[in-house]
Amino acid sequence: MVIVVGTPLVMGLRYSLHRVFLYDFNNQVFVGLENYWKAFADPLFVNALRITGLFTLGCVVLSVGFGILIAFLLNARQVKLRPMWMALFLIPFVMTPVVGGIAWRFFIWQQEFGVVNQISSYFGGGMPFWLLERDTALYATIITNSWHLIPLAVLVFYAALTTIPDELHEAGRVDGAGPFQALWYIVLPILRPHILFVSIIIITSAFREFDMIWALTGGGPGRSTTVLSIFAYNRGIANQDMGMANTIAFSMFLIMAVIAWLYITLYRRTLGDKA
Amino acid sequence: MTGPTRRAAIAGGLALGFGLATTATAQDVTIRWALHPGAEADAVVNYFAPKYEAETGIKVIGEILPPNQLRDQMSIEAIGKTGRWDLGYHSPGWFGTFKDHVVDLTPLIESTGFDVSKYPPLIVESHMKSDARPGEIIAVPTTPAAPMMIARQDLFEHPDEQAAFKEKYGRDLTVPATYAEWRDVAEFFTRPAGAMAAGETLERPLYGWADALGAGAGITRSYIVVLYSAGLAGWGADFKPDIDNPILLETANWFTHMAQNTAPREAQNWGFLEGLEMFRDGHLATAVMWPQGLGTVEAEGGKAAGNTLYAALPQWEGNLKGYEQGVPFLGGGGVFVFDTPNQQEAFKFLKWMLQDQEIEWGKQSEQFSTTGHFASDELRNLKPYYANFLPAYEKTLQQVFIRQGIPEYGAVMWNGTTEFITDVFSGDLTGEQAQQRWVSSMTEAFTAAGYLK
Numbered sequence: 236m237v238i239v240v241g242t243p244l245v246m247g248l249r250y251s252l253h254r255v256f257l258y259d260f261n262n263q264v265f266v267g268l269e270n271y272w273k274a275f276a277d278p279l280f281v282n283a284l285r286i287t288g289l290f291t292l293g294c295v296v297l298s299v300g301f302g303i304l305i306a307f308l309l310n311a312r313q314v315k316l317r318p319m320w321m322a323l324f325l326i327p328f329v330m331t332p333v334v335g336g337i338a339w340r341f342f343i344w345q346q347e348f349g350v351v352n353q354i355s356s357y358f359g360g361g362m363p364f365w366l367l368e369r370d371t372a373l374y375a376t377i378i379t380n381s382w383h384l385i386p387l388a389v390l391v392f393y394a395a396l397t398t399i400p401d402e403l404h405e406a407g408r409v410d411g412a413g414p415f416q417a418l419w420y421i422v423l424p425i426l427r428p429h430i431l432f433v434s435i436i437i438i439t440s441a442f443r444e445f446d447m448i449w450a451l452t453g454g455g456p457g458r459s460t461t462v463l464s465i466f467a468y469n470r471g472i473a474n475q476d477m478g479m480a481n482t483i484a485f486s487m488f489l490i491m492a493v494i495a496w497l498y499i500t501l502y503r504r505t506l507g508d509k510a
Numbered sequence: 511m512t513g514p515t516r517r518a519a520i521a522g523g524l525a526l527g528f529g530l531a532t533t534a535t536a537q538d539v540t541i542r543w544a545l546h547p548g549a550e551a552d553a554v555v556n557y558f559a560p561k562y563e564a565e566t567g568i569k570v571i572g573e574i575l576p577p578n579q580l581r582d583q584m585s586i587e588a589i590g591k592t593g594r595w596d597l598g599y600h601s602p603g604w605f606g607t608f609k610d611h612v613v614d615l616t617p618l619i620e621s622t623g624f625d626v627s628k629y630p631p632l633i634v635e636s637h638m639k640s641d642a643r644p645g646e647i648i649a650v651p652t653t654p655a656a657p658m659m660i661a662r663q664d665l666f667e668h669p670d671e672q673a674a675f676k677e678k679y680g681r682d683l684t685v686p687a688t689y690a691e692w693r694d695v696a697e698f699f700t701r702p703a704g705a706m707a708a709g710e711t712l713e714r715p716l717y718g719w720a721d722a723l724g725a726g727a728g729i730t731r732s733y734i735v736v737l738y739s740a741g742l743a744g745w746g747a748d749f750k751p752d753i754d755n756p757i758l759l760e761t762a763n764w765f766t767h768m769a770q771n772t773a774p775r776e777a778q779n780w781g782f783l784e785g786l787e788m789f790r791d792g793h794l795a796t797a798v799m800w801p802q803g804l805g806t807v808e809a810e811g812g813k814a815a816g817n818t819l820y821a822a823l824p825q826w827e828g829n830l831k832g833y834e835q836g837v838p839f840l841g842g843g844g845v846f847v848f849d850t851p852n853q854q855e856a857f858k859f860l861k862w863m864l865q866d867q868e869i870e871w872g873k874q875s876e877q878f879s880t881t882g883h884f885a886s887d888e889l890r891n892l893k894p895y896y897a898n899f900l901p902a903y904e905k906t907l908q909q910v911f912i913r914q915g916i917p918e919y920g921a922v923m924w925n926g927t928t929e930f931i932t933d934v935f936s937g938d939l940t941g942e943q944a945q946q947r948w949v950s951s952m953t954e955a956f957t958a959a960g961y962l963k
Contacts, residue, residue, distance in 0.1 A: 254958060258607045258917040260589055264958070282938065346776070367778045369936065455725035456778060457936020472582050473726075474925045475607070 244488065250481035257475035270482035280483065282458055283466035286373065287442060290462055293377035294384060294441035295434055301381070302388020302433065303426065307418055309389070310396040321393070328386035336450025339379045340366065344451070366452050369459045376460050380447045384440060388433045395429040396422065428505045435498040442491055463487050540569045541856045543597035544584050546843060547574050548802055550653050551599075553874035558863045570859055577781065578727060581607065581920070588848065596856040601843040603924055605649060606642035606917035612846040614646040618857040624650070625865060628880040632910060637844040640915030648846050650860055653802075654879040655842030657735060658906045659692075660789065660799045660807060661685050661819040665699060668708040674698075685796075686824045689739065689764055689836070692719065692796070696772035699795035714793055718772040721798040722780040723935075726928060731782070732798065733931040734924070735838045736761045738911040739823060741830025744923045744952070745914075749961035751952045753926075757830060759941045762934045769935060790814050798823070800841070801903060805876065808895045816895065820902035822909070833909060840910040842877070878903065918959055922952045 251271070254264040274280045309320055327335060343350050344365040352362040365375045399422065407417045423430075445464040448454065454461035454469070461469075463483055471480025545551040551574045559570035573595070575583055581604050587594045588611035598608070615638075619626065626634060629651055637651035665671055666683055675683035679694055686692035696718030701707060703715050722728035740761045745751050769777070774793070777785055783803040788794050790806055792813030799807060799820075807814050823836025831837075845860060847853050864871055872883045873892065883889055884904060890896055913919060930948045933939040939947065956962040 256918075256921065256955075257585060257589070258609075258921065259959070278939070278943075279933075364775050364778075367775055453725040455932070455936070457932060458938045459936070469925075473928070474921045476921065 247481045247485050247488070250477055251485045253478050255477040257477055266478070270478050271486070274479065274482050274486065279458060280466065283461050283463045286460065287462040289373060290377055290444070291438055291441040294381050295437050297377065297381035298384040298388045298437050299430060299433055301385045302392050305385065305389045306392035306396055307422060309393055324389050325386045327383050330383070332383055332446040333450045335383050336379065336447040340451050344375050367456050369456055372452050372456055372459050376448050376451050379451060380441060380444055383447060384437050387436065391429055391433050392426060395426055399425055428502060431498060431502045431505055435495060438494060439491060443487065539852060539855050540571060541597065541852055541859055542595045543570065543572045544580065544595040544599060545572045545574045546577055546580055546599050548653070550875035550877055557874050558867065562859055562862060568855060568859065584608070593850045596848055596850045596852040597845050597860070598848060599652065599843050599845050601841055602636050602649070602915060603913040603919050605640040605846065606915045606919055608846060609640065609642035609917055611848055612648050613849050613853050614643065614648065615650065615847060615857065616647050618854065619647060622858055622861045624861045628865065628882060630907070632840060632912060633879055636840045636912040642915055642917050649844035650864060651844045651879055652864065653842035653875065653877045654840055655801050655877065656838040656840055656906050656910045657798050657800045657823065658902055659685070659796060659821045659823050661796045661821070662814060663817045663819050665708050665795050666819065671708055685819055685821050688824050688827045689736070690827060692824055693764065693768060696768060696796060700772045715774070716793060716795060717774045718795050719768050719797065720773045720777050720785045720788065720794050722782050722785060723769050723773060723777040724779050724781040725932065728781040729931055729935065730924060730928040733765050734927045735798070735823065735836065736765050736826070737927065738839055739826040739829060739833065739836040741826070741833060743911070745956070749956045751949050753945065753952065754949045755830065758945055762931060762941050765931065766935050801877070804899060808893070818895070820899050822902060822906040835909050837909050837911050838906065839913050918955050922955045926952060
C-alpha cells in the first residue's frame with residue numbers, strides 16, 4: 236500500500252523539484268523550489284486556484300443541498316416504486332464524466348437546440364451561449380458536475396435516513412412539526428456526520444475534477460473554467476513542462492491533504508459529540 | 511535422379527521455400543499508422559490500405575486519433591517505447607518533439623527511389639527536415655497545406671453593396687488586399703437578421719469574417735497566421751525572441767476586434783473547418799479556408815457553390831519582413847517512421863502510396879503539393895471549381911512560413927501563441943502582460959536549452 240500510494244507521490248514531488256520537459260525528458264535539472272515560486276507568482280495559477288475553489292464550493296453546496304432534499308423526499312412514506320426512483324437517480328453517478336460532459340454540452344447547454352434554451356425561449360427568455368460566456372460558463376460546469384455527484388449524496392443520506400427511528404418522526408408530528416420542520420430539527424442534526432462525510436468526498440472529487448470540465452468547456456472561455464487540474468494538464472501535456480505540471484499537481488495534493496485533515500478532525504469531533 | 515535434376519529439384523525446393531517464407535513474412539507484417547482525421551486519413555484507411563494489402567499481402571492499419579490527442583498519445587507511446595505505431599502523422603512544427611524516436615529516412619529514400627525533387631523546396635524544408643536532426647530527412651509530406659481567403663462573389667459583385675461600400679469607405683468594394691481592408695469589409699458585411707444583403711432579406715445574421723476561434727488549437731491556428739503575416743517569427747537566428755515587438759499587440763488587437771465584432775459566437779466552438787459550413791450556407795461574407803475545407807465550401811446546393819472567390823491571404827501593411835501577401839504557416843503534415851522492426855516495410859508503403867500512386871493520392875486525399883499534382887490535367891479538370899481554386903492556392907503556397915523544427919517549438923511557439931491570444935482575447939491578461947509572460951517563458955526555455963546565454 237505504501238508503495239502504491241507513495242511511489243507516484245514521491246515521483247511527483249521529485250519532478251516538481253526539477254526542470255523536466257517532455258521533449259527533452261532525459262535532461263532533468265534540479266531546480267529546488269523554483270517551480271513553486273514561479274507557480275505562486277503566476278497570476279494564471281492564482282486564477283486557477285480561485286476557480287477551483289469556487290467550483291469545489293459550488294459543487295459541495297449543490298450536491299449536499301439537493302442530495303439531502305432528494306433523499307428526504309425519497310424517504311417519505313407516500314413514495315411508491317422507491318427502488319425504481321433510486322435506480323433512476325443513480326444513473327448520473329454511474330455515467331462516465333466525460334460522456335456526461337459531452338451530453339450536457341450538446342443537449343442541455345447548446346445555444347440553439349439545448350434543453351435549457353428551449354425552455355427559456357418557450358417562456359420568452361433569451362438564448363445565451365452558456366458555455367461561451369465568461370459569466371455563465373463556470374455556473375454551467377458547477378451544475379453539470381453537481382448533477383454527476385448528487386446521486387452519491389442521495390445514496391449516503393438516504394441510507395442514513397432509513398436508520399432514523401420512526402418514533403422520532405412520530406414525536407415530531409405529535410409536537411406539530413411539518414415536513415420541513417422535521418427536516419430542520421430532526422433529520423439534519425442526525426445527518427451531521429454524514430454531511431461531513433459526503434462533503435469531504437465531494438470536495439476531493441470536485442477539487443481534482445478534469446474530465447467533465449474538459450468535455451464541457453476545455454477550460455474556457457479564456458481561463459474562466461480553468462481549474463488546477465486543467466492548468467496542470469496544459470502545462471504538462473500542451474506545454475510539455477512536466478516540472479511545472481507536477482508542481483501544480485503536488486500543490487493540489489498538499490492543499491487537499493490539509494483540507495482533508497481539517498475535515499477528518501471535525502468529523503471525529505462530531506462523532507465524539509454524538510457519542 | 512541425375513546430378514542436374516537433383517540440383518534443379520533442390521533449387522526449385524529452395525525457391526519455393528523462400529517464396530513461401532517471404533509470403534508468410536509479408537503476411538505477418540502489419541503496419542500501424544497513427545493518423546489525423548481528414549480526407550487523407552479516410553483515403554488511407556478506405557482506399558490505399560486495402561489496395562496495398564491486395565497487392566502485397568501486407569496489412570496497413572490506420573488508427574485515426576482525435577486531433578488534440580495525436581501528438582500527446584504518440585509522444586507518450588514513443589517515450590514508453592511501446593512500438594504501438596510504425597508510422598505517425600504530425601504537423602512539422604512538432605517534428606522536433608519526436609527527434610529521439612524516428613528514423614533517418616535518407617537510406618530508405620535511396621533504396622526505394624523515393625523522388626524528393628517532386629516536392630517544392632519549401633515543402634522539403636518544412637515537411638521533411640528538422641532542425642533537431644540536422645542533415646537528415648525524418649519525414650515525408652502527405653498533406654502540406656496553407657490557408658487562404660475566401661469571399662462570397664455575389665456579395666462583392668452586387669451593385670447595391672458596391673455603391674454602399676463606396677459611399678461609406680470612399681473606395682471600391684474588392685476582395686481585401688490588406689488586413690486593414692479586411693477589417694473594413696468584415697464590418698461592412700456584418701448585419702443582423704432582417705437586414706438586406708445583395709438585394710435579399712437576411713433570415714439569419716450575416717457575419718463579415720470568420721475563422722476557427724475554439725479554445726486551444728482553433729484560435730491558435732487562426733491567430734498565428736496573422737502574427738506571421740506581420741513579419742514575426744517568434745525568434746531570430748540568434749534565438750532572441752522577436753515577440754517583444756509592438757507589432758505583436760497590433761496583430762492581437764486586429765484579431766480580437768474581428769473575433770468580437772465580425773465573427774459569429776459559434777466560432778468559439780470551432781477547432782478547424784467547422785465554420786465553413788456557415789460559409790457554405792451563406793452566413794459569412796469572407797472566411798479563412800484551409801484546402802481541406804474546399805469540399806464543404808463548394809458542396810452542391812450550398813449558397814457558396816460556384817459563388818466563391820479564392821485569394822491568398824492579404825498583406826499586413828508595414829510588416830517587418832516586407833511580405834507582399836499574407837504569410838500563413840505551411841501546415842498540414844507529414845509522416846515519420848518510428849524506430850520499429852517494420853520501418854522498412856512502412857516506408858515502402860509510403861513510397862508506393864505517395865509516389866507510385868501520386869495522382870491517385872491527389873484525387874483521393876484532395877491534397878495537392880507535388881509538381882505532378884499541379885501539372886496534372888486530370889486533377890485540374892476533376893472539379894469545376896478547381897480552375898479558380900488551384901491558381902490561388904499555388905499563389906498561397908509561394909509565401910508561407912516554415913516553422914522552426916526545434917524540440918521546443920510546440921511549447922514556446924504554438925502553446926505560447928495559444929496562451930497569449932487566449933489571455934488577450936478573454937481579457938484575463940492585458941496585451942502587455944500576456945506579451946511579457948510569453949517573452950519570459952520563451953527566453954527561459956531557450957536559456958535552459960543552451961540557445962541563449
